[in-house]
Amino acid sequence: MDILSKIPKKSPDIASRIIDEEAIIISLGQSGSGETIEVLNFTGTKIWELIDGKKSVSEIVRRLTETHDEPGKIVEADVVGFFNKLLTSKFVYF
């Protein structure tokens, strides 16, 4: 799935905090299922902070590239991989 043009939104079924530059996300789950808890690393937290329901994934990649030394294509692949994980955990939706 080409997700670069899509606009990610944070799920309403989560609780979250950013503490000492680490995002803590808890999936509150649906009736009958348990919760998932993730603590994001520094870059993951930066991406999490950029998710505002307005920026597309490619825009988030562009913002990150501005502050990273890696080539844009590598950042893009990492970000796409990261969003696929967030989607699997149902922390975000498009």
Next chain:
Amino acid sequence: MTQHELRLRLARRGIPWTCLFELTYRCNLQCVHCYLGTNNPKEMNTDEVCGVLDTLKQVGCISLILSGGEIFARKDIVKILQYARASHFALRLFTNGTLIDRAMAEAIAQVKPWVVEISLYGFRDVHEQVTRVKGSFDDTVRAIEILRGRQIRVYVKSVVMKQNWAELPGLQQYVQRKLKVQWRSIDGGLQISPCDNGSKRPFLFRLSDRQLEKYMLAALTLNKTAKRNPEIRAAGENEHVCGAAFTACNITPSGELNPCLQIRAKDNSLKSKSFTEIWQEHPLFRQLRSLRRGDRQECLGCKDSVHCFLCPGMALIERGSLSARSPEACRLARGWKNAYRLLDKHLA
């Protein structure tokens, strides 16, 4: 990451994972065992409550339990729920359910709580002997059904008392099979606390030793988690005794910060001191954080300790010291030990 791991990770940074926020002491029921005294302190208004939520968010607290009294007795409860959800808390709501109609259930569904925990003390007659309000059983059951219909996670819990112990296994089956919601643990409701005003009247409802054993055996037999020869890890002497002032805190309707419901501090108003000042500097909070299992000298070497629910709050109430042996904890531990022994005999 598990919830336990996250609690410890936050605690090591001095952050409470959870806060039990008592929004009001008002209640439409009159439960015989209620630990709240007759005093109704001046409650914080909506803005003040939201200010406390801002503070909790700022210090990093994620799990928020809203409790009472009865939280739905507050006219501004929907505003508070919405504010809490917008602040990205994981919300747990403690309620008797009787004030939840379809409109309120819709408002609850909108804020997507983690769970709504509802108290049920027995079938109709027994439940209403406890709540002392006619019709409360039907109102509570109706609320459970409405919430379940809205896909909201509901846990039903109880307090084990002389009035209801014999029918609780049956009630658990009714809750799980007929109401189709979860029954919240088999042992959490065994500890009956005195009233906040010091009255020990609720102790009248504690089970006798014989009743305890019978209840525990029935509960172990009913619940699939019960195992023969349970392997309960013996805790290290250097482990924390409990989460109060470590992973958890309590805030009263008038804005006082406490380590937990059982342990009420003094000179602890959030109106005159910051959360951080009380949490980090208050002597009682510091004392609780430094308390280790090994500090309970009277309990060292106790063979029942694997079954013991160590509660410094109960020890403080019973013996006047956070590190004292709690006779009630000993009694419950003996009860579990005997119940497991009977279960073993039963299964042999």
